[in-house]
Amino acid sequence: MGRPMKSPKRRKRFPCRCPECWEVAVRPTVIPYDAKFRRGGRVRKVRIPRLGVLKCSNCGEVLFGNEAGDQIDRAIKRAGF
Numbered sequence: 397m398g399r400p401m402k403s404p405k406r407r408k409r410f411p412c413r414c415p416e417c418w419e420v421a422v423r424p425t426v427i428p429y430d431a432k433f434r435r436g437g438r439v440r441k442v443r444i445p446r447l448g449v450l451k452c453s454n455c456g457e458v459l460f461g462n463e464a465g466d467q468i469d470r471a472i473k474r475a476g477f
């Protein structure tokens with residue numbers, strides 16, 4: 397946080413470009429999230445208090461990467477569904 401960005405890009409992935417507003421302002425963050433899914437013809441909900449997502453600090457767009465998808469899957473399994 398707040399480090400000067402002098403070094404040439406090594407394997408630095410963030411911030412990356414936002415698909416919504418095209419600002420280079422997307423960084424990993426943690427948000428509380430209610431995952432909704434269908435099971436047995438009904439919509440169920442699982443609360444994930446700390447979901448790792450990517451968020452644009454310019455427009456507020458939230459992006460779900462593979463990691464977030466895995467986390468949601470695990471939370472659903474843990475809830476016993």
Ligand SMILES: [Zn+2]
Nearest residue numbers: 414417452455
């Ligand atoms: Zn954006």
